[in-house]
Amino acid sequence: MPRLNSYRELEHLRQRLREQRQNITTTVMVCGGTGCRTSNSQAVIDAVRDELSSQGLDDSVRLCVTGCHGFCEQGPVIIIEPGNIFYCHVSPEDAFEIVYQTVMKGEVIERLLYEDPVSGERFKTEAEIPFYKAQDRRILSQNRLVDPCSIEDYIVAGGYSALPKVLNGIAPEEIISEIKSAGLRGRGGGGFPTGRKWGECMDAPSDEKYVICNADEGDPGAYMDRSVLEGNPHLVLEGMMVGARAVGASKGYIYVRNEYPLAVKNSRIAVEQAREVGLLGDNILGTSFSFDVDIARGGGAFVCGESTALMASIEGKVGEPRPKDVHTVVDGLYHKPTTLNNVETWANVPSIILNGSSWFASKGTKGSKGTKILALTGRIKNTGLVEVAMGTSIREVVFDIGGGAANGNSIKAVQTGGPSGGCLPLGKFDLAVDFDVLSEAGSMVGSGGMVVMDEETCMVDVAKYFLTFLQDESCGKCVPCRLGIDRMLEIITDIAEGRGRMEQLDLLEELGDTISQTALCGLGKTAPNPVLSTLRYFRPEYEAHIKEKKCPAGVCKALITYWIDPDKCTGCGVCISGCVHGAITGEKKQPHVIDAQLCQKCGICRSECKFDAVQVF
Amino acid sequence: MPPQILDTILEGRRSQPNQLIEVLHDVQENYGYILREAIESVSQGLGVPLIEVYRVASFYKAFKLNPSGKHVLTMCTGTACHVRGSHLLLDYAISQLGVKPGEVTPDGLFSIEQVNCLGACALGPIVAENGTYHHHMTPAKLRKLIETLSRQEAEDVQHAQTQ
Numbered sequence: 001m002p003r004l005n006s007y008r009e010l011e012h013l014r015q016r017l018r019e020q021r022q023n024i025t026t027t028v029m030v031c032g033g034t035g036c037r038t039s040n041s042q043a044v045i046d047a048v049r050d051e052l053s054s055q056g057l058d059d060s061v062r063l064c065v066t067g068c069h070g071f072c073e074q075g076p077v078i079i080i081e082p083g084n085i086f087y088c089h090v091s092p093e094d095a096f097e098i099v100y101q102t103v104m105k106g107e108v109i110e111r112l113l114y115e116d117p118v119s120g121e122r123f124k125t126e127a128e129i130p131f132y133k134a135q136d137r138r139i140l141s142q143n144r145l146v147d148p149c150s151i152e153d154y155i156v157a158g159g160y161s162a163l164p165k166v167l168n169g170i171a172p173e174e175i176i177s178e179i180k181s182a183g184l185r186g187r188g189g190g191g192f193p194t195g196r197k198w199g200e201c202m203d204a205p206s207d208e209k210y211v212i213c214n215a216d217e218g219d220p221g222a223y224m225d226r227s228v229l230e231g232n233p234h235l236v237l238e239g240m241m242v243g244a245r246a247v248g249a250s251k252g253y254i255y256v257r258n259e260y261p262l263a264v265k266n267s268r269i270a271v272e273q274a275r276e277v278g279l280l281g282d283n284i285l286g287t288s289f290s291f292d293v294d295i296a297r298g299g300g301a302f303v304c305g306e307s308t309a310l311m312a313s314i315e316g317k318v319g320e321p322r323p324k325d326v327h328t329v330v331d332g333l334y335h336k337p338t339t340l341n342n343v344e345t346w347a348n349v350p351s352i353i354l355n356g357s358s359w360f361a362s363k364g365t366k367g368s369k370g371t372k373i374l375a376l377t378g379r380i381k382n383t384g385l386v387e388v389a390m391g392t393s394i395r396e397v398v399f400d401i402g403g404g405a406a407n408g409n410s411i412k413a414v415q416t417g418g419p420s421g422g423c424l425p426l427g428k429f430d431l432a433v434d435f436d437v438l439s440e441a442g443s444m445v446g447s448g449g450m451v452v453m454d455e456e457t458c459m460v461d462v463a464k465y466f467l468t469f470l471q472d473e474s475c476g477k478c479v480p481c482r483l484g485i486d487r488m489l490e491i492i493t494d495i496a497e498g499r500g501r502m503e504q505l506d507l508l509e510e511l512g513d514t515i516s517q518t519a520l521c522g523l524g525k526t527a528p529n530p531v532l533s534t535l536r537y538f539r540p541e542y543e544a545h546i547k548e549k550k551c552p553a554g555v556c557k558a559l560i561t562y563w564i565d566p567d568k569c570t571g572c573g574v575c576i577s578g579c580v581h582g583a584i585t586g587e588k589k590q591p592h593v594i595d596a597q598l599c600q601k602c603g604i605c606r607s608e609c610k611f612d613a614v615q616v617f
Numbered sequence: 618m619p620p621q622i623l624d625t626i627l628e629g630r631r632s633q634p635n636q637l638i639e640v641l642h643d644v645q646e647n648y649g650y651i652l653r654e655a656i657e658s659v660s661q662g663l664g665v666p667l668i669e670v671y672r673v674a675s676f677y678k679a680f681k682l683n684p685s686g687k688h689v690l691t692m693c694t695g696t697a698c699h700v701r702g703s704h705l706l707l708d709y710a711i712s713q714l715g716v717k718p719g720e721v722t723p724d725g726l727f728s729i730e731q732v733n734c735l736g737a738c739a740l741g742p743i744v745a746e747n748g749t750y751h752h753h754m755t756p757a758k759l760r761k762l763i764e765t766l767s768r769q770e771a772e773d774v775q776h777a778q779t780q
Binding site for chain 2: 218222226258300415600602603
């Protein structure tokens, strides 16, 4: 493609691309996100492509390999427009039928439609499916319009329209005041007002400034940033361009997790494409604005989600935080003023510029505007990426969108905000997804992880899990975090292994309080949250571990025993051949028995048994 | 170690200490791990003290200072995978293969890696085998995966011997 030297040339290109696509009658959108690729969507993509070719439909049907559609549990997922027909669990063998019946004849294939697990009702279109219906997909819905590796797709869909607006007309001060009145707050965890951050960076005097996109997504259990960056990288780039224009930066970095190979690849391609057409580089669209972006791969350290540690990492150093007496908007990357936002925050920027701050603020609550993408996972029916208006209750997310508990269990809690967040009990599910509301309840919105837990999840084990994670990830620079978490983990391990004492619960609270007040960085200060919130809402579970030496959820290995229910056991012998420890005995067609002395509680027998006969007490 | 690959990696980045992490990623992609000679060459090439290169290489989880097995089982232990039982998978892999995360079996066939999140949380627990994701894993499925891989290896060896 030729280099674009003006806004007019960009609009001409958009017009020309749209005209070229006038002959396209049908678009088949196949999800090529990491989730669907895990379910082998590449084979589906290849099969559909071959089928379209062999039917001679290459010119009239567009096959669009998109980013994540959100409903990962149902992958591989296909949407066909016009008609908004939604097919799930598609296999390569379905390609012929999809092309011949749906694409060519407009007929719907019943068996590929989504079936509601509760009512058994089948839904023809994406819009009708309860999982999507209750959502407000301002950002995620854009994923399915574009092939992330095609800048043409992004331009045809109306992309790169906010950039000319800020280059020709709106002054940097006005951009910032627009972001401020939109009420956009940082989606990465802190919820800091984005406009204020930009304003302070703009005011900081310097010959050089930076903008950074944090795509390190350290929260284990959240993947919205991966999906947005790998599914629509140009949207994130355009957000960064607007931000760079506002604060006066000439250089940007996308700091992306190396464990997300597709996000690394797609963002690299996007940067190359934008450079090629002159949307990155010197004198963008013929103006005096020059800006370029580089991709920096992360090293897999949770602490690098902290702004100063992340900047140290981009500089090629060990990711250790430093005191923030002077904020990074004044003294950031290479000691220059730096604006750092996460992927989702940047992705919100172009639409605020295009549609105005009042449009953005029309959704949300008083203190939290717009929408939030949540990674709805755990022990729930419909798992996937969900985008809802701020203010939506946890109950709506978990039950209306998530469909409630899987396997007939009952839901007990939801963990929000990752290792810095907390666990909220069912009684708190009427709370709204709102930065301030969840913080007051002892948790946080964080980056949007929402892990649902049921009666088979042990809250002591969850607290232990997070402490183990945080102990491993603590950079070790400050004592409260390095040693405090160690001590807390020792205590929790004692409790989980049946050596706990009641007075240790008070000590846990005291330690947690001290770490919160004295740790160096935000991640250290919030590290005790998983323990403090579970102690606050699930104290009886801790007490059961200590007083009765029981794990009510049947998780903590030291306190549980595996046994075979003789009424359910058919004597099929699968568990005997599966047990690598030789702990199970029994005759064919007779109930089998587990030798508790030999049993290592590895869980193989339980996952192999088709009759649910292996139980834990 | 073919030095020309390292030269290609360092090309255009010499005397730029800020390129250290990117260079180490490229070294690992090409050689499978960060070998000692590479640490020395990177130190010289970028102008970063040897101890600092080692510090960075050992600080970040992404970097391996030892070679991996032929089949790398990457066990996701993110929160979403954990509440669906990923700890059982990790325990099983450790007991079955007799090695801890980061180690290689004596025959060089398997190594276990433990990662915080692979980003396919909706489909957990996830185990990746040399980058291929396996979803909704159970201890039983993992046992079969390991058995299948071991059997294939044994057959390959037999095949090679008969030829």
